[in-house]
Amino acid sequence: MTLMKSLMGAAATVALTAGAALADPALIFDLGGKFDKSFNEAAHNGASRWAEETGGTYREIEMQSEAQREQALRRFAEAGSNPIITMGFGMADPLSAVASDYPDTTFVVIDVTWLDAPNVRQVGFAEHEGSYLVGMMAAMASESGTVGFIGGMDVPLIRHFGCGYAQGAKAVNPDINVVANMTGTTPAAWNDPVKGSELTKAQISQGADVVYAAAGGTGVGVLQTAADEGILSIGVDSNQNHLHPGKVLTSMLKRVDVAVFEAMSAGDNVETGVFTMGLAQDGVGVAMDDNNAALVSDDMKAAVDKARQDIIDGNVSVVSYYENDSCPALQF
Amino acid sequence: MEKMPKWADVVLIPLISLLLATILSALVILAIGENPIEAVNLMVTGALGSTYGWGYTLYYATNFMFTGLAVAVAFHARMFNIGGEGQAMLGGLGVAIVCLYVPWPHWSIALLAACAASMIFGAAWAAIPAYLQAKRGSHIVITTIMFNFIAAALLNYMLVNVMRPQGSQDPATARFPEAVHLPTFQSMFSTAENIVFRGAPANISFFVAILACFVVWALIWRTRLGYELRAYGHSETGAVYAGISPVRITIIAMLISGALAGLMATNNVMGEAERLVLNSTEGAGFIGIAVALMGRSHPFGVFLAAILFGFLYQGGAELALWTSIPRELIVVIQALVILFTGALDNMVRMPLEKLFLSLRKEAE
Numbered sequence: 001m002t003l004m005k006s007l008m009g010a011a012a013t014v015a016l017t018a019g020a021a022l023a024d025p026a027l028i029f030d031l032g033g034k035f036d037k038s039f040n041e042a043a044h045n046g047a048s049r050w051a052e053e054t055g056g057t058y059r060e061i062e063m064q065s066e067a068q069r070e071q072a073l074r075r076f077a078e079a080g081s082n083p084i085i086t087m088g089f090g091m092a093d094p095l096s097a098v099a100s101d102y103p104d105t106t107f108v109v110i111d112v113t114w115l116d117a118p119n120v121r122q123v124g125f126a127e128h129e130g131s132y133l134v135g136m137m138a139a140m141a142s143e144s145g146t147v148g149f150i151g152g153m154d155v156p157l158i159r160h161f162g163c164g165y166a167q168g169a170k171a172v173n174p175d176i177n178v179v180a181n182m183t184g185t186t187p188a189a190w191n192d193p194v195k196g197s198e199l200t201k202a203q204i205s206q207g208a209d210v211v212y213a214a215a216g217g218t219g220v221g222v223l224q225t226a227a228d229e230g231i232l233s234i235g236v237d238s239n240q241n242h243l244h245p246g247k248v249l250t251s252m253l254k255r256v257d258v259a260v261f262e263a264m265s266a267g268d269n270v271e272t273g274v275f276t277m278g279l280a281q282d283g284v285g286v287a288m289d290d291n292n293a294a295l296v297s298d299d300m301k302a303a304v305d306k307a308r309q310d311i312i313d314g315n316v317s318v319v320s321y322y323e324n325d326s327c328p329a330l331q332f
Numbered sequence: 333m334e335k336m337p338k339w340a341d342v343v344l345i346p347l348i349s350l351l352l353a354t355i356l357s358a359l360v361i362l363a364i365g366e367n368p369i370e371a372v373n374l375m376v377t378g379a380l381g382s383t384y385g386w387g388y389t390l391y392y393a394t395n396f397m398f399t400g401l402a403v404a405v406a407f408h409a410r411m412f413n414i415g416g417e418g419q420a421m422l423g424g425l426g427v428a429i430v431c432l433y434v435p436w437p438h439w440s441i442a443l444l445a446a447c448a449a450s451m452i453f454g455a456a457w458a459a460i461p462a463y464l465q466a467k468r469g470s471h472i473v474i475t476t477i478m479f480n481f482i483a484a485a486l487l488n489y490m491l492v493n494v495m496r497p498q499g500s501q502d503p504a505t506a507r508f509p510e511a512v513h514l515p516t517f518q519s520m521f522s523t524a525e526n527i528v529f530r531g532a533p534a535n536i537s538f539f540v541a542i543l544a545c546f547v548v549w550a551l552i553w554r555t556r557l558g559y560e561l562r563a564y565g566h567s568e569t570g571a572v573y574a575g576i577s578p579v580r581i582t583i584i585a586m587l588i589s590g591a592l593a594g595l596m597a598t599n600n601v602m603g604e605a606e607r608l609v610l611n612s613t614e615g616a617g618f619i620g621i622a623v624a625l626m627g628r629s630h631p632f633g634v635f636l637a638a639i640l641f642g643f644l645y646q647g648g649a650e651l652a653l654w655t656s657i658p659r660e661l662i663v664v665i666q667a668l669v670i671l672f673t674g675a676l677d678n679m680v681r682m683p684l685e686k687l688f689l690s691l692r693k694e695a696e
Contacts, residue, residue, distance in 0.1 A: 061652045
C-alpha cells in the first residue's frame, strides 16, 4: 500500500514538474548548500516566501562542483528559466562567460558588483556598514575592553566583515582590543561548529566578552559556546537573536532574502545593473527584537541610530576592505 | 587452475555489483517519493545521451584518471597515497604560475610546460611524506592526509594574499591569457554545420590522461623499475634480499604518484577553469582512491572506473538540475556504487565462484 502510494506520488510529482510553465525563475545555490543556516538559506527563504505568496514554482540546484557553475547557467537558460538567480562571488567568472550568449535571459547575481554585462542584475551588500554598527554595540557592551571576531573561510569578503566590525568598535573605544580569527582555509570552514566553539573558548581566554561570528554554519557553534560560557555573541546574515534569547547581543542582518524575493517578484523584466544595498536601502542592519531587548541599553540604541544616520548622510565613512585590500583598524 | 573464467572476473562481477547498486539506489529514490526509472533515465541520457553529456562525463573522467593512476602506482609499491588532493592542488599552483607569468606563443608549448610544472609541483608535495616514510618511518597515510590540509592552507595564502588581482573579491587568480587556452572537444570535433560537445569542458588533456595510462602500464609491467616496484610491494624483505633499496623505491614511487596527481591540473585548471580557484580539486584526489580500487590498480581498469565515476558525477548533476532529489541523496547513490563495486567485491565473487565450480563439475 505504502509502496503504491509512493509510486503514485512519484508519478504525480513528475507530471507536475513536466507541466510547469516555461518562464519560471531558477535559483542556483552556492557550494555551501541550501540549508547552511546563513547565506544560501536566506536565499531559499526568500524564494520559498515568493512561491508561497504567489503560488509560483521555480527550479533550483545546489552546486556540487566548480564545473557545474557554467553548466547550470547554460542548462537553465536553454530550458527557458528567467530570471536565473545565482549566489555568491564564485558565479562572477562563469556569468561573465555565459551571460552574453543568452541576451534574452536576465541573470541576477548576489554579492557581485563588478561585472560588465547588460543583462545581469548585480546585487551587492554594504556588509562593512552593518558590521560597523554591531562593532559599536559590541564595544559598548564589553566590560573587559576586548571583543572578538570569528570569520568562516579566510576570503576577502569575510575580512570585509571583520574590518567594518573593528572600525565600529574603535569608534566607540579607541583603545579596544579586537581579536580576530578565521575558522579555516577550505570550504569546510563554513560548516564547522566544533571549531567555532574552540575558537570562541580561545578568544574568551584572551579576555573577549563579546564575539561576532561571520562564519555561516560555524557560527552556530560560536553562539552556543558564548551562551554556555556566559558571554555575549553577535549573529550574522539572518536574525539569530532567537537562538539563545538574552545571550545574543544582536545580529548583523544581510537581507539576501529580500534581494531574492524582489528579483523573483519582478520576474523576467527585473531591472538590470549594479545595486548596492546598504543601510539606506535596509539591505543591511542590526536586529532588534524581544530576544535582545534586555541587552540593548537606551544609550546603545541612540548611538547606533545616530551612527546609522551619519553613515547614510555621509558624515561618517566606513572604509571598505576592498578599497585597497587592507584594513585601517585590524590586521589579518 | 582458475576458479572462474577471466571474462567473468573482469566483466561479470563489476556488472552484477553495479546492478545491485542500481537496484538499491532505485529503492532509495522510491522511498523519497521520486520515480526511479525516470531518475535512471535522466542520469543515462544526461551523461551519455549526447555529445554535451559525454563532454562533461569525460571531463570528470580525466580528473579521476590522473588521481586514480596516482593511487594505483603507489599501491603497487604497497603504499596508500591519500594525498592526491593536496598534490593536485599544488599541481594547479604550478600550472597557474607557468600560465600567468610566462608569455607563451602557443598552447601546445604551454601545455608541455604546464605538464612539467604540474608534475614537479605535485611530486615535490609528495616528496616530503615520502622522505618521512622512507627515512623516519612516519606512516604515509598520516603524513599525506595532513599534507592535504597544509596544501589547502598554502593555496589559500597564495590566492588571498599573493596571486589575487587587486580589488577582486574572488579568491582566485586572473584568467590565463588567450594563448594558453587549451582546445576543447567542441573546437576540436565540431564542423561548421554540426557543433558537438557544445559548452562542455572536456579538452585535449583527456588524451594526456590516456597517454598517462599507457605510460604507467609500460612502467609497471615493462620496465625494471616497475618490476622493482611490484617486488617491493609484494614483499619488502624479498625485495631487500634481491638488492632493491626500500628507501629508493618508496621515494620514487611517491614521486611518480605525486607527479600523476599534479598532472590533473592540466585538465581542471588549465583546460576548464582557465584560472586557479580555491576549490579546484573538489575531492578528485579522494575519488582517485575508489577509482584505483575498482580498477584493481591496472591502468585499463582505472580508465574504465574513471569513466564510470565521470558518468556518476555528470548524471548526478543532471538529476540535481531537473528533479527535486536533494544533492545529499545523489551522494548516497554515488556512495552505493562505490560500496558495491569497491568494498563489497567478495559478496558477489564468492557465490559466483561457487557457481562456476559447480557448473564445471557438472560438465566433467
